[in-house]
Amino acid sequence: MKKPLCRSIAAASLAFSGPLHAEVPRPGLLVAISIDQYSADLFAAYRAQYTGGLKRLQQGVVFPSAYHAHAATETCPGHATLLTGVHPAHSGIIANNWYDAAAARADKNIYCAEDESVPGSSSKEYSASLIHLRVPTLGDRMKLANPGTRVFSVSGKDRAAMMMAGKSADQTWWWGGNGFVSYSGRKPTPVVSQVSDRLLAGIAVGLPAPVVPGNCIAAPLAIGGGKSVGNAPEALAPGDTKDIRFRPELDQATLDIAAGFVEAEKLGKGSAPDLLTVSLSVTDYVGHRFGPGGVEMCVQMMALDAALGHFLDRLDATGIRYAVMLSADHGGVDLPERDRQHGATEAARVSPGTSFAALNKALGAGADPLILGDSIAGDVYVAPRVKGAARIKLISRAQAWLNARPDVAATFTARDLRAVKIPTKPPESWSLAERAAASFYPGRSGDLIVLLKPRTSPIADPLKGYVTTHGSPWDYDRRVPLLFWWPGVTGFEQPASVMTVDVIPSLAGLIGLRVDPSQIDGHCLDLDASQGTTCP
Ligand SMILES: [Zn+2]
Numbered sequence: 167m168k169k170p171l172c173r174s175i176a177a178a179s180l181a182f183s184g185p186l187h188a189e190v191p192r193p194g195l196l197v198a199i200s201i202d203q204y205s206a207d208l209f210a211a212y213r214a215q216y217t218g219g220l221k222r223l224q225q226g227v228v229f230p231s232a233y234h235a236h237a238a239t240e241t242c243p244g245h246a247t248l249l250t251g252v253h254p255a256h257s258g259i260i261a262n263n264w265y266d267a268a269a270a271r272a273d274k275n276i277y278c279a280e281d282e283s284v285p286g287s288s289s290k291e292y293s294a295s296l297i298h299l300r301v302p303t304l305g306d307r308m309k310l311a312n313p314g315t316r317v318f319s320v321s322g323k324d325r326a327a328m329m330m331a332g333k334s335a336d337q338t339w340w341w342g343g344n345g346f347v348s349y350s351g352r353k354p355t356p357v358v359s360q361v362s363d364r365l366l367a368g369i370a371v372g373l374p375a376p377v378v379p380g381n382c383i384a385a386p387l388a389i390g391g392g393k394s395v396g397n398a399p400e401a402l403a404p405g406d407t408k409d410i411r412f413r414p415e416l417d418q419a420t421l422d423i424a425a426g427f428v429e430a431e432k433l434g435k436g437s438a439p440d441l442l443t444v445s446l447s448v449t450d451y452v453g454h455r456f457g458p459g460g461v462e463m464c465v466q467m468m469a470l471d472a473a474l475g476h477f478l479d480r481l482d483a484t485g486i487r488y489a490v491m492l493s494a495d496h497g498g499v500d501l502p503e504r505d506r507q508h509g510a511t512e513a514a515r516v517s518p519g520t521s522f523a524a525l526n527k528a529l530g531a532g533a534d535p536l537i538l539g540d541s542i543a544g545d546v547y548v549a550p551r552v553k554g555a556a557r558i559k560l561i562s563r564a565q566a567w568l569n570a571r572p573d574v575a576a577t578f579t580a581r582d583l584r585a586v587k588i589p590t591k592p593p594e595s596w597s598l599a600e601r602a603a604a605s606f607y608p609g610r611s612g613d614l615i616v617l618l619k620p621r622t623s624p625i626a627d628p629l630k631g632y633v634t635t636h637g638s639p640w641d642y643d644r645r646v647p648l649l650f651w652w653p654g655v656t657g658f659e660q661p662a663s664v665m666t667v668d669v670i671p672s673l674a675g676l677i678g679l680r681v682d683p684s685q686i687d688g689h690c691l692d693l694d695a696s697q698g699t700t701c702p
Contacts, residue, residue, distance in 0.1 A: 192678060193652060194433075195434030195441070195442060195487070196440070196491070200493060201446050202446060203449050203453045204497075205642060212471075217475075225657050226490075229647070232648035233664070233665050235588075235593040237598070237615070237639035238261050240637050245326045247259075249305070260607045267550035275540070276298070279292075279328050294328065299332075301685075305330075305443070306333060314436055316336050316431065317440070318433065319335050320346070320445075321446070324342075337352075337355065345362035346358050360426070364422075365410070365419045369404075370405060372404035373410075375399055378398050379464070387504050387507070389628050393628070398465075399465050414466060420447070453498045453634065457500045458499070459501075459504050459505070459508065478490070482653070493649070497642050497646055499638075499643065501628060502515055502634075514573070514622050516573045517571075529567070536564075541637075544612070545611050545615060546568075546613065546615070578615045580606070580612070583599070586602075588600065588687070592663050593644070602615050617639050657695065670686060671683070672690050674690070675693070
């Protein structure tokens, strides 16, 4: 028997709107989880095999096709989108890195989560900061509405922890390579120290090869140069603080810190709703190194499912009312060599001739390149020394050269994208220009935006590093699962597409937080399975 509609919760302050017109108990703690590179395709491939936390969360409200509507499907923009409710065009976080000719320092490459004005900094040795994020996060909005709200964040990656947390978060922690760290000057809390020390002690003596569950089958695939993927994961060598990023133990430690915060800080028991944001990074690292289609990812999926199960059990044990949102910062795609074996005959790597070197040569550049950028797929910049009419002519010549390349699907100039309106129609129907416009921020985005054809990996040589990546405007990179769950939830599944910008208004609806619709790009998803609504 369900409780009556419109119950008001005593804990809600006047800063929050009135009763919740839904048969949903108002949570004291929102838990927002991102699994890095957890594509809708990965969710579909494994969802029937989960037995732990990911099985439990599927019993709630399931949107199997949530879209990061934008084109530049990278980690920093994805995490910023998840909890700001706006496209990168409005958050300012257009990519993991961009080029800023006006930067005061010698290194003009800017990391999305740094303050480049800090003396001695570079895009590699940077000072962590959210100065480039132009909008508030859910946590910022919650704290503004009620200063009693507490916001805690943890991740395997700095940019993920920071972008989900926002500028006013109480604590933001990430794996720093030798323990979990935070902004300059922050000392680890006992929870953080304890988990860091335990993980470091494990790394010091090495970790055994993960047990390969019976549903995970090794099927090695040689990709040349003695390198292969599809092998059962190996043991971690003693002292290997780099490869811990590919081990389930890093996600487990991230979740241990998250649960530790809830217990130690009594989150969910205060006078105002609290927010815990968690981004789990290992799935992304495994996807990049081995591709999402092999035994390595299967082992990761099963371990992550178990770790999330333990995490939820710890939350249950606190007795608090909590609600979970789980999604991802972007999707991903398998390496072309295995994709081709699995029916995707068009899968390919970008040809070596589609490169900055070849483009600059064709444009007659000498030792100093005329065209710069992080990757030939994405934001491409004209060297600042080229000005005026010569600059416009150079952009035009570069565009013509790129458009003639067999791997290029489309190119857009900054001027093109300024004129494109970001749509609100279903994201799968957006044109490439509309997707690129959602990633376009004037003055920060490239002079040219280059989009490769579908299933064309921008990694020309898989022997040098990662074998696959994301970041494209294609749906395998845009589409992620979006799950909501709370104890006692009446679940349903909605196969129609939604957007990740819908997360904020939907979570705000659960806690009765007013969010001005004119400030965000998403809209509230009604999470109540019955006639009631969780939306204002
Ligand atoms: Zn990512």
